[in-house]
Amino acid sequence: MTDNDPAPKKAPSRIQQRNRTRILDAALNVFSTHGYRGATLDQIAREAGLSKPNILYYFSGKEEIHVTLLNRMMETWLDPLKDMDPEGDPIEEILSYVNHKLDMAIELPREGRLFTNEILQGAPRMEPYLIADLKPLFDDRAAVILRWMEDGKIAKSDPAHLICSIWATTQHYADMAAQTVVLMPEQQKREDGAREFLNQLFSKLLTP
Amino acid sequence: MTDNDPAPKKAPSRIQQRNRTRILDAALNVFSTHGYRGATLDQIAREAGLSKPNILYYFSGKEEIHVTLLNRMMETWLDPLKDMDPEGDPIEEILSYVNHKLDMAIELPREGRLFTNEILQGAPRMEPYLIADLKPLFDDRAAVILRWMEDGKIAKSDPAHLICSIWATTQHYADMAAQTVVLMPEQQKREDGAREFLNQLFSKLLTP
DNA sequence: CCGCTTTTTTACCATTTGGTAAAGACACGA
C-alpha cells in the first residue's frame, strides 16, 4: 500500500514545489498590497518570473491562488490565540498573546495585509471561514478570559473587545506600516517602542 | 467686481453640484471596498446612475476622483486630533479624542476604509500629504501629551504609540466591520461595548 | 420662441484583463 488510495494524489515533484512556492510568494506581494480585484495575474507572473499560462498550469485561476493564500495564512495567524492556556497565569498568557501577535505583525506584514484587505472588501471569500472557525475560537477564548475575570485574577472588562483591541493594536503595525514609517522614522522606536507601550497598556488594564 | 478675477471659476450650477456629489458618493463606496486599482469607472458610473463618459465630464479621470476623496476625507479626519486643547484637562482631552474618533469610525466607515486602503497600498498618492500635513500635527500632539506626562498630569508612556493605539483601536471598528459583525452579532454590544471598553482601557493607562 | 451654453449620449478605441488550446521543450527511467 504505497499510494493507491481512492484519490491518487502523487507527491509533488521538486519543480512543482519550487514553482508553487514562487507563485504563492509573488501572489502574496500583489494581493496584500492591491487586494483581490486590484491584483493581476500578469503582475503575479512577472514577479514570480513565470509566464501567465505557466501559472495557470499550477493553479486553476486567480481565485484559487487567493484562497490558497488565505487558508494558509489563517492557520498560522490563529495559532497564538489557540496557544493561550486556560491553566496558565492570566496576565502572562494575555501579554504573551500580545507579544506573539506583535511578532507576527512585524515579521509577516504581508500576511496581515492580505487578511485586512479581504475584510475591507467585506470578507466575500472568508466569511464562511470566519463563521465556522474564527467565531468559535473567539467565543471560546473570550469565555476563558471572562472566567479569569470572574475569578478575580484580572480586572474586569469586556473580553471580546479586549481581544479585538489586541488584534487592532498589533495589526496596526503591519497594515499601516506606510504611515507608521512616516510618523516614526526610526525603526528602533517603532518596534521596541510598540512592544513596550502595548505591554504597559494591557498590563494596566488587566491588573486588578 | 462680480467674478472677474484671474481665474474666472464660475460658481458650479445646481446640476454640477448634484452630479459631482453623486459621483463622489458612488466612488467612495467603490474605492473604499476595492481600493484604487480594484475600483472601476464602470462600477462607479453604474452606482452613481450616470454614464461613464458623463462621469469623465465632471472629473478628468479615475485618479482625480480618488485624490478628491482622499483630500476631503483627511480634512474631517484630522479635526478631532486638532481639537485636543493643550490647556484642557489631559485625561478629558484624550478620552474626548478617543470618543470622537470612535464616532467617526462608526458614522463614516467608508472614509476610514478609503484611508486604510490607501495606506495598505503603500500610500502612493498620500505620502506627500502624510509628510507635509499629518506628520507635523502628529509630532505637535505627541509633544503636548509628553508635556502633560512630564508635568505629572497623566501617567508616563510613549505619546506617539499612544496616539497610534487610539487610531488603531477606533479605526478597527470601521475597517474590520465585516469581521466584527461576525464576532459580535449584536450591534448594541459592538458599539456601546466598544466605547465603554476603550474608555476603560485608556483611562487606566493614563491615570497616574 | 431663439440662440447659446451646459450636459448627456452614442459610438468608438487601444490596452489590459483572466483564461484557453495546442504545440513545443524538457526530464528521466527503461
Place this chain on the structure above:
DNA sequence: TCGTGTCTTTACCAAATGGTAAAAAAGCGG
C-alpha cells in the same frame, strides 16, 4: 536512445478597462 509524462511557451480570445470625439439633447437667459 527512445518514449512517455511533466513542464513551458506561443498564439490566441472574449470581455472589461480607462478614456475620447463628436453629435444630440436639455437648460436657460433674453
